[in-house]
Amino acid sequence: MEARLDKNPIVLLELVERLGNLMRTELRKAGSDEGLQPVHLQALVYLSKANRYSNTPQALADYLGLTKGTVSQTLLLLDRRGLIERFEDDIDRRVVRLRLSAAGERLLYESQPALPWQNATRNISPNRIRNAVSALREALETLQEDNEGTMFGDCQTCSWSQKLSQRIYRCGQMGDRLSGPETRRICRIYRAKVEEAV
Amino acid sequence: MEARLDKNPIVLLELVERLGNLMRTELRKAGSDEGLQPVHLQALVYLSKANRYSNTPQALADYLGLTKGTVSQTLLLLDRRGLIERFEDDIDRRVVRLRLSAAGERLLYESQPALPWQNATRNISPNRIRNAVSALREALETLQEDNEGTMFGDCQTCSWSQKLSQRIYRCGQMGDRLSGPETRRICRIYRAKVEEAV
DNA sequence: GCCGTTGGTTTCGAGTCGATACGAAAAATC
DNA sequence: GATTTTTCGTATCGACTCGAAACCAACGGC
Numbered sequence: 001m002e003a004r005l006d007k008n009p010i011v012l013l014e015l016v017e018r019l020g021n022l023m024r025t026e027l028r029k030a031g032s033d034e035g036l037q038p039v040h041l042q043a044l045v046y047l048s049k050a051n052r053y054s055n056t057p058q059a060l061a062d063y064l065g066l067t068k069g070t071v072s073q074t075l076l077l078l079d080r081r082g083l084i085e086r087f088e089d090d091i092d093r094r095v096v097r098l099r100l101s102a103a104g105e106r107l108l109y110e111s112q113p114a115l116p117w118q119n120a121t122r123n124i125s126p127n128r129i130r131n132a133v134s135a136l137r138e139a140l141e142t143l144q145e146d147n148e149g150t151m152f153g154d155c156q157t158c159s160w161s162q163k164l165s166q167r168i169y170r171c172g173q174m175g176d177r178l179s180g181p182e183t184r185r186i187c188r189i190y191r192a193k194v195e196e197a198v
Numbered sequence: 199m200e201a202r203l204d205k206n207p208i209v210l211l212e213l214v215e216r217l218g219n220l221m222r223t224e225l226r227k228a229g230s231d232e233g234l235q236p237v238h239l240q241a242l243v244y245l246s247k248a249n250r251y252s253n254t255p256q257a258l259a260d261y262l263g264l265t266k267g268t269v270s271q272t273l274l275l276l277d278r279r280g281l282i283e284r285f286e287d288d289i290d291r292r293v294v295r296l297r298l299s300a301a302g303e304r305l306l307y308e309s310q311p312a313l314p315w316q317n318a319t320r321n322i323s324p325n326r327i328r329n330a331v332s333a334l335r336e337a338l339e340t341l342q343e344d345n346e347g348t349m350f351g352d353c354q355t356c357s358w359s360q361k362l363s364q365r366i367y368r369c370g371q372m373g374d375r376l377s378g379p380e381t382r383r384i385c386r387i388y389r390a391k392v393e394e395a396v
Numbered sequence: 397g398c399c400g401t402t403g404g405t406t407t408c409g410a411g412t413c414g415a416t417a418c419g420a421a422a423a424a425t426c
Numbered sequence: 427g428a429t430t431t432t433t434c435g436t437a438t439c440g441a442c443t444c445g446a447a448a449c450c451a452a453c454g455g456c
Contacts, residue, residue, distance in 0.1 A: 008327045009319040013221070013312055015334040017240065018261070018350075020218020022341060023211070025263035028445085037411070037444095042215065058434060063216070065223040070413050072436055077411090094421045094434045114211055120341035121207040124333055129206045132333040135326045136213040143220060143318035152216075226414090235413095235442070256403060268444050270405055275442095292403045292452045 016136075023117065030113045039064065041113050043074055047084060047100050048108055051185035053174065054152075055098045059188045062150040083107060141192055153190035155183035160191055214334075221315065228311045237262065239311050241272055245282060245298050246306055249383035251372065252350075253296045257386045260348040281305060339390055351388035353381035358389055 027038035046063055047055060061071040075098065078084045083104035089095040100108070121129065144151050155161040160173040161183065169178045173189055225236035244261055245253060259269040273296065276282045281302035287293040298306070319327065342349050353359040358371040359381065367376045371387055 008324060008331060009316055009322075010312060012319065012327055012331050012334070013315045015331060015338060016214055016217050017221060019214050019334060019338055019341070020221070021240075021261075021263045022338075022345075022347070023215060023218070032445095035410095039412075042219075056434080057436095065219045066412090067414055068435065069415075069437085073412080076436085092422070092434085096435065114208060116341060116344065117211045117337075118207055119344055120337045121210065123340065124207075124336055126206060128329065128333045129210055131326065132330040133206060133210050133213060135322055135330040136210070136217060138322055139315075139318045140213060140217055140220075142321065143217070143314060146314065146317055147220075149220070230414095237443075254403080255405095264443095265445055266404065267406080267446075271443080274405085290403085290453070294404065 012135075012139075026116045027113055030111045034107060034111070039066075039074060040078060041108075041111065043071075043078065044083060044100065044104055044108050045113065046186070047098055048105070049186045050098075051154075051178075051182055051187045052176075054186055054188040056095050057098065058095075059150070060098070062188065063152055063186075065149075078104070150188050151190045151192065152186050152188055153192065154185060154187060157193055158187065158190050159193045160189070210337075224314045225311055228309045232305060232309070237264075237272055238276060239306075239309065241269075241276065242281060242298065242302055242306050243311065244384065245296055246303070247384045248296075249376075249380055249385045250374075252384055252386040254293050255296065256293075257348070258296070260386065261350055261384075263347075276302070348386050349388045349390065350384050350386055351390065352383060352385060355391055356385065356388050357391045358387070 024038045027041045031037060031041050042064060043060060046060055050059065053059075057071050057075055058068055060075075061068045064071065066074075075084065075086070079086055081103075082101055085099045085101050086096050087099075089097055141151065143149075155169060155171070155178065160171050162170045162172050164170050164177070167180050169180070169183050170176070171178055171189075173191075222236045225239045229235060229239050240262060241258060244258055248257065251257075255269050255273060256266055258273075259266045262269065264272075273282065273284070277284055279301075280299055283297045283299050284294050285297075287295055339349065341347075353367060353369070353376065358369050360368045360370050362368050362375070365378050367378070367381050368374070369376055369387075371389075
């Protein structure tokens, strides 16, 4: 009798891929009224959550796993539609800062791309969701390390984050002070804390 | 003070989408030697696991969340490359049965599209993976119900499945007898068992 | 036999995507 | 301070995906 191979990781992969595919078609439906492709909505969602270090074309490309050339075209389209605004960075005049326009915010609010997912998870206990998040997060971090890809996360679990007072935090890497809401945005210079047993 | 909204489902969605995107770029890399797109590899993987009820273009389209027209083109390409074989069904002469060719099997074996994922999950305990699988499976089932989409699964958790003897099973819906290995393939007429507490 | 349905294919046009080349600003090297 | 080198973003090109719609053939009910 041979040692039984654990097939569960493969099952998990199938689930992730399949859910990813289905959510992509959900995004397609959500964006079809406006003539937007899935990747356009993903970009808008990202920009609505990116913090001050992460609202650039390069960061978006890393996040979506696309090349900067491809992302540049996506941004061109979103700009032409008036859904985002682009402006130069004050310090480094090469980098472009991105921001949702009012129309972009409104579009995101009205199309509600996450709604089917929220319905689909309504009956899953918070505890099980937390566990799933924890496992997938670890998979993602390892995958990114193996790929030398950029890590993304928020200050809650970032080892650079320092708590200065009740409401004020500080990023030990960049040296800036961050307000409470800012610590919940997506950041590209994220570095994971050492794992605690769960 | 308002009731605190639980953001974890959204976090889970982000993880699934991001992992899905990254695995898509992994697939792109894995298939670039052969000039194959991500969706081609996904189709091959599906066909390598589909059972006798599920090896048709329509089933593949449901699984991938694409239209049958789109899938038809994908299959045309795979056929031209000699990676799959298509042949008529004996009973219903409309339906086309699909099967990996030897070259297709070999390609799948050599390109190892799941390898990066297996590495990425190597340090996650089997127990946590099982929990994540369970949660995602439930999300998938609800998502499919809401969408009136086809459900996919294997006999292990299908309520049609009947155990006749040690090694022989039977599908109560189709009436066929199924061997042990066959019960582990993907099936499109899957119906989930009633949930047990985990 | 007629008609609605279902499984697949074909055709078409819009749009994604990577590769490549390019440009400009910053950073590093001398 | 002038030079290379790197980094961030854009533009162009060709291959390919994708849905929509039209189409065809076979099944099923009546």
